[in-house]
Structures are given as C-alpha cells and as structure tokens.
Amino acid sequence: MELGYWQIRGLGAVFRMILEYKEAKYEDKQYADGESWFKLRKPQIQAMNPLANLPYLVDGESCVCQTNAILTYLGEKFSLNGESPAQKIRTEELLCEIYDVRNSVIDMVYPFKQVCRNQEEYEAKAKAQTGNPPFAKFEAILGFKDNASGGKWFVLKDGPGVADFHIWEMLDQHKMMAERLGSPDIFTNFPKCKAFYESFKALPTLQKYFASESYKLDANNKMANCYFP
Ligand SMILES: N[C@@H](CCC(=O)N[C@@H](CS)C(=O)NCC(=O)O)C(=O)O
Structure with a gap:
C-alpha cells in the first residue's frame, strides 16, 4: 500500500497509526513541498482517481481518496468497522x-x-x-x-x-x-x-510509531496560527 499525505500529522497521522497498529506493509509518502505533490505525484494519482487529494491510499488496483472513505476502506480490509x-x-x-x-x-x-x-x-x-x-x-x-x-x-x-x-x-x-x-x-x-x-x-503495536519521527511531526502546516509541535 502507499499512503500519501503532507509531512505533518494532520489527517495523515490517523492512517499512519492504523497501518502501524495492523503492522501492515506500506510506504508512507510524506510530501514536504507543493512541487513534489502538485507537480509530480498528483497527476499520477489523478489518472487513477479524479478525486485525487491528500490523504490518498493506493492498494493494488485501488486508489481511494477522502479521509472517511479511506477509513471505511481500511476498516473493511482490517475488520475495524464493527461486525453488526x-x-x-x-x-x-x-x-x-x-x-x-x-x-x-x-x-x-x-x-x-x-x-x-x-x-x-x-x-x-x-x-x-x-x-x-x-x-x-x-x-x-x-x-x-x-x-x-x-x-x-x-x-x-x-x-x-x-x-x-x-x-x-x-x-x-x-x-x-x-x-x-x-x-x-x-x-x-x-x-x-x-x-x-x-x-x-x-x-503494543503503536509503540514504534510513538517513538518515531512521524509522531514528532507538526500537527499543522507552518502557515498555521498555532504552530505547535
Ligand atoms: N475532505 C478531504 C480534505 C482533504 C484536504 O483538504 N487535503 C488538504 C490537506 S488536509 C490538501 O492539501 N490536499 C491537497 C490537494 O488539494 O491536492 C479529506 O478529508 O480527505
């Protein structure tokens, strides 16, 4: 799987935690600048899904965008949406x-x-x-x-x-x-x-994430009023 999001916690942290919790194999693409997303990767994601946005998840042939849709997708994949x-x-x-x-x-x-x-x-x-x-x-x-x-x-x-x-x-x-x-x-x-x-x-399976650089990322983009670590 490939998860794409800015190099901040934002909405990306939610997915990083789920993927770590499930010990999934995935590439955590953290875009550090507009060019790497808007110019380079976004057009490729758009070719797979016209709703291209950050976050996105590529899983084999599937490319899912919109946070709640990705969460539902992962919830189905990992049985995390509930049974009834x-x-x-x-x-x-x-x-x-x-x-x-x-x-x-x-x-x-x-x-x-x-x-x-x-x-x-x-x-x-x-x-x-x-x-x-x-x-x-x-x-x-x-x-x-x-x-x-x-x-x-x-x-x-x-x-x-x-x-x-x-x-x-x-x-x-x-x-x-x-x-x-x-x-x-x-x-x-x-x-x-x-x-x-x-x-x-x-x-237990989240301890690696809490000790990682990803957990230390800023919650918001640097343009935020509240620039909290
Ligand atoms: N409702 C969308 C919001 C997505 C969104 O606003 N993404 C922002 C970052 S939080 C962004 O910079 N998207 C990149 C783009 O517009 O290409 C979701 O929940 O996924």
Missing part, C-alpha cells in the same frame, strides 16, 4: 462527528479560514475551545448502554476501530494545544476519554 450493522453505522457516525471536531480546529489554526486571522485571535479561541473541549458526545458514547467494550473502546469489543484512531488523534492534538496555552487538563470532565486515551497510547 449497528456497529458499522456507529463507526460512520463517529467518523463524521470527529471530522466536525477536526474542522473546528482547522478553522482556528489556519488564517485563510478567516475565523482566526492571527495569533492573538487564535489564542483567544483556542483557550475557549481547550477550556471547554468538544468531547462530551464521545464521553457519552463510551458510557452508553450499547457499547460493546463496556466503555474502553468506541465501537469494537476488544480494541480500537477506525473511528477510535481519529478520535485519539484529536484528543492528543487538543491535549497538546491545551498544554501549550496553559489551559486546564482537557480530560477533567471526561474520565472515560482519558482512560481510552491512555489505553490507546499503550497499545
């Missing part, structure tokens, strides 16, 4: 829910979004967001009566499903943001999310 129809729908719901959270961060960190146009506006909004982190629904899902794992994982009984990876990445990015801003602990009102965060961080 109800679990599969919960996975899709969570993928959309966490993408809303991601978009709220993107709105804040990139000045071209015109939500935060500079560092000062970013700090005010990011302090508000980390002071009241957007994880109440995720806490409720972990405590909900249909949770197969008794609240340890979001969908599956025995480990993370695809949605868990994006949720964990967003928890980690909010944690980093809060620490950098001197905001309170983001887990104060979310003990179940905290336990999930810690269990995930301890997963």
Whole structure:
C-alpha cells in the first residue's frame, strides 16, 4: 500500500497509526513541498482517481481518496468497522462527528479560514475551545448502554476501530494545544476519554510509531496560527 499525505500529522497521522497498529506493509509518502505533490505525484494519482487529494491510499488496483472513505476502506480490509450493522453505522457516525471536531480546529489554526486571522485571535479561541473541549458526545458514547467494550473502546469489543484512531488523534492534538496555552487538563470532565486515551497510547503495536519521527511531526502546516509541535 502507499499512503500519501503532507509531512505533518494532520489527517495523515490517523492512517499512519492504523497501518502501524495492523503492522501492515506500506510506504508512507510524506510530501514536504507543493512541487513534489502538485507537480509530480498528483497527476499520477489523478489518472487513477479524479478525486485525487491528500490523504490518498493506493492498494493494488485501488486508489481511494477522502479521509472517511479511506477509513471505511481500511476498516473493511482490517475488520475495524464493527461486525453488526449497528456497529458499522456507529463507526460512520463517529467518523463524521470527529471530522466536525477536526474542522473546528482547522478553522482556528489556519488564517485563510478567516475565523482566526492571527495569533492573538487564535489564542483567544483556542483557550475557549481547550477550556471547554468538544468531547462530551464521545464521553457519552463510551458510557452508553450499547457499547460493546463496556466503555474502553468506541465501537469494537476488544480494541480500537477506525473511528477510535481519529478520535485519539484529536484528543492528543487538543491535549497538546491545551498544554501549550496553559489551559486546564482537557480530560477533567471526561474520565472515560482519558482512560481510552491512555489505553490507546499503550497499545503494543503503536509503540514504534510513538517513538518515531512521524509522531514528532507538526500537527499543522507552518502557515498555521498555532504552530505547535
Ligand atoms: N475532505 C478531504 C480534505 C482533504 C484536504 O483538504 N487535503 C488538504 C490537506 S488536509 C490538501 O492539501 N490536499 C491537497 C490537494 O488539494 O491536492 C479529506 O478529508 O480527505
């Protein structure tokens, strides 16, 4: 498989973690500049899929674009979408829910979004967001009566499903943001999310990733208001 994304964590981290977790064989193409993606590789990806974007995943004859579609694809390949129809729908719901959270961060960190146009506006909004982190629904899902794992994982009984990876990445990015801003602990009102965060961080097949340069990459592109490591 070939995974393509910028040389940042961004949306790429979610896939790097899934592929590492499953100990898959893959090439992690990290584009460090516009030329290497837009001029060189994008036209080739476009020839395979006109929806070419970053991230993309090439797997044999398949070329999949759009984060949630790639997650569904990998979820099917690795049995990480859930077994029952109800679990599969919960996975899709969570993928959309966490993408809303991601978009709220993107709105804040990139000045071209015109939500935060500079560092000062970013700090005010990011302090508000980390002071009241957007994880109440995720806490409720972990405590909900249909949770197969008794609240340890979001969908599956025995480990993370695809949605868990994006949720964990967003928890980690909010944690980093809060620490950098001197905001309170983001887990104060979310003990179940905290336990999930810690269990995930301890997963044996992810230790190589957490020790790697990929985990140390910046969360966002350098043009971001909040340039946090
Ligand atoms: N909705 C798309 C968004 C993709 C997207 O905005 N990609 C950005 C980086 S996060 C990009 O720079 N794409 C490269 C391009 O437009 O060719 C997804 O989730 O995959």
